[in-house]
Structures are given as structure tokens and as C-alpha cells.
Amino acid sequence: MSKINAPKSNREFVEACLKSGDAVRIKQEVDWDLEAGAIVRRVCELGESAPFMEKIKDYPGFSYFGAPLSTYRRMAISLGMDPASSLPEIGKEYLKRTNSEPIAPVVIDRKDAPCKENILLGDDVDLCKLPVPLVHDGDGGRYVGTWHAVVTRHPVRGDVNWGMYRQMMWDGRTMSGAVFPFSDLGKTLTEYYLPRGEGCPFATAIGLSPLAAMAACAPSPIPEPELVSMLSGEPARLVKCETNDLEVPADAEIILEGVILPDYKVEEGPFGEYTGYRTSPRDFRVTFRVNAITYRNNATMTISNMGTPQDEGQMLRSFSLGLELEKLLRSQGIPITGVYMHPRSTHHMMIVGVKPTYSGIASQIAHLAFGSKLGPWFHMVMVVDDKTDIYNWDEVYHAFCTRCHPENGIHIYKNTVGTPLYPFATPHERKYSIGSKVLFDCLWPVDWDPVNDVPTTVSFKNVYSKEIQDQVTSNWTAYGYPPVK
């Protein structure tokens, strides 16, 4: 296997992006209070280069890196690929690496870990010493964790979890966050710590290598420290925490250590979300008490600004949700051509291409998709046949508008797992995370006579012989038309 040359830290990633023209160095002072957030938001909406903000008001020595993965070019760079790689090429590489042999992380000595260059303990611990941004005007607070990983361990099973769960600064020692009960951390809390009334040790790592961040928000069953090692083709470097037994990425910019409190909650939100709205209600959410802060010299805080398309919440999540569903459907032997989520759907619609070899195949796909660990994050599955290009929305939309029978092709599932984030959900549904789902079956029914019942697609490619097609294409410019690219 050829060696993968992926950036191993946020610093290497920033360098690579500056070199390829995919990041901009902002030298003038930027305010942590809204200005930085507004820059990142505009960058996302314009599909621009990632801002590396070198000078932050009130916080000498710190910098920001915004919108780390909000373009496919930066996603390709993060995987060590050519920035010009196409989305299907990037997806193929993700599948290849995450289907490869497991690679275990390594634990390195504290003295070799950059994240230990500065250590704050006891009364010195104060989140206000970090340049925590107010990302959107009207947010319920400054968000420490917008592009990060919350590290925890299941105390019985021992498995380690890195999850990207947003964290708001409540005061200098307290954060609260949206850890949904169906997430890996949510299950560890509800299965173990909450019923026992015990605090759950955690560490938050900010300014991760882009692949570590990708792993933290990928819905993969592979534990994230292994997943990032497989994605980068070499063992991730971890280091022990100062105040608990957890291990964190040694090259991260900032580490917060502490305890998730079982019997105390503070208000969290509202917050601008990946759907493009501020939807979920302010509520008492999972509360984190911070007992230690460690950080690199000249630490860079990473910022994602979720809102209208497109930002990394939509790009990366639609990428990994689609590919993880593809793996699941293939593992069940379903003859799919692929799975695609358009980022502009804010990862709400799964488009699945399949060879319709038996009746009910679309329902089988929908049941697997909605019933899986991925299911809470989308509510629409659209199934098209193997001749439809799932990446081409014009083709998919045509299939949807012509083949999906209003009565037989639309299937509604009630009382499913939901999240408080769905903008269309009723206030009651949001409060209790009640969901509902829909399948759009755009396949010709298997019980139609394929010759006499199934309509013929009337297109240049489909209704003319090879000879006529060749004749017309070879004469195209002679007819007076410009050449077709």
C-alpha cells in the first residue's frame, strides 16, 4: 500500500491549506465577539478559503482556524489526496481506508506531547482564558466546542468514544452541551453513570487533526481512535490526561479535562444549527465541570459555524452518513449502486441507487436506514434505480417527480427516533425528540410487465441506436453547434 500523506495535526493542515490556496491568513485583529463567527459564516456561504485568524482581541498568543472542512478540496487535503479529487473519488478512498485492517493508536510520553506545553490546574482553571467565540448573534452562549471531540470511556465495556457534541461555556468552569440519548456518549451516560449518580470523566480536545475531527463526527461503529488511525494509515498519537485516566490526541491544540455531573444541569442554547436555523429550544442539558486546561504554545482554536448551506456540519456529515449507510446496505447483500446525501439537504435525505431485483427492496432499504445508528439524523430516504445517477440531482429529481406514486410510493413512519433540531417538527416533538420519517420509492414496481407496462425513458441515450447516436455526435459541430465538453 502506498503511504498516505495526510496532515497529522491541525497545524500541518493549516500549512497545507495555506500552501494550496485553500486557506487565507488574516493578520488584522479579529474580535472573538461575533466578528470571527461572521467571517466563518460568510466563508461557508461563499465556498471560500478557510480563514486562519492570527490575532484575536483580548487573547494575545491565540489564533482561530475557521470552516476547516467546508469544501471538498479541504476534505481531499485532509485525507492527503489531490485537492482536485472528485467527491466519488474521496468517498471511495474513505471506504477503502475504513474497510482496511484495524490500526491501534499509540500512547506517547507526556514530555513529547505538544498539548502539554501549558497546564492550568486548580484555581487557575478558567475557560475565559481561552478565546471562546460568540459564534452567532443571539446564541445562548459562547461555544467552546464547535469543532472538537469529547473523549469518554464506557466504564464496563472499556470502549473509548470521541464524539463531536457541541459545548457552551456557562461560566469559567462549567459547560453544557447537547448530548443526545442515542449518541454513544448519551448511551454511556444513561446506561451507567446517571442511574448510579456517578460523575463521568471526560476530556474535550479542540484543534484536532482534520481526520480526528472527521472520525469524531462519523457515525462509524469503529472506535474513533482506531478510525482516525485507519483514515491516516498510521497509529494516532495519544497522551494521558492530567486529572483522569483518559487518553487524548497528543497533537491537539487545547484539552479540557473534567467530569460530567450526574445531578446538576445548566441551561444550554439556543444555537445556530446545521439545518440552517436556530431550532432546538434552550434547555437544561448535560453539564460538564472543567478541572484542567492544557494547551500548546500559540494554540489555535478551531471554529465551525453552522447555518445555511454549506458548512462542514452538512458537508462532512452527509459524506460520512451516506458512506456508512452504503457499508451497512452492502453488508446485507442489497444490490445498491451507491448512496449519496446532498449537503444542501442538510443531511436530511438519503438517495440510494439500487437494482430493483425484488419487490419491497426500497422498504427494506428504508427500514435498515431508519433503524440503524444513523437513523436519527435524517428523515427522508429516496430510492432510485441503478440507471439513475445518484450524484446528479436533475436526474434524481426527474425520477422522483415521475416515478414516485403518491399513494403507493410514499411510506410514512410515525413515532421514530428524532432530535430537537428538526425545523419542521412540532414544539412537542422537539421537546421529546419524537421523529417521523418518509420513504420515496422511485422504482418501477417489479410486478409491472417490463415490456408493456414500464414506460420507456425518452432520452438521446435511450431511444436511439448506437449508430444514430454516433452519427449525430460526430456531425455535431458540422451542424453548427459548439463542441460538447
Place this chain on the structure above:
Amino acid sequence: MNQWEVFVMDVAELAEDTDLELTIRTLNPGVQKYTYKRVKAQVSSALDKFADQLQVRLGRGQLSKARFSIKVLEEIQRCPAKYL
């Protein structure tokens, strides 16, 4: 004078001239801006009644037109002492 902000679903939650328990955040400039406290306080729509000022945000972060003056009577510690 201190500047404070509170999130409510309805401005009517801010009954005047009676002791309220509120979660408020400071808007004073500086690195502590936007950090929260739980307090016992009184508010008044008469802006000159108390020295500190309070602005209000609604359910999804919208700034309300309503303005109050506020007197913070005491800080309330909700967090169990064992964690402090």
C-alpha cells in the same frame, strides 16, 4: 453600572418589583462577557429605578424591545457543593 441579559420565553416571566430567581449573563466588556450566574434579583421597567440594566432575549435568541433595570440581590449557587 452593569449590563445583564436574560433569556425568557415570554417577557411576562419578568414580574416587576418582586424577588425573582433568574439566570443572567453579563454583557460587560472583557473576557468574562456572556458568562452566566444564577441570582435572586428584582427588575423594573423604570430604567432609572435600579443602577444595573437588563436586556431580554426570547426563545430563539431574538432581542426583545423590552428593557428593564435590575438589582441583583444575591448570587444563588445551584451546583452541589461537592463539585465546587
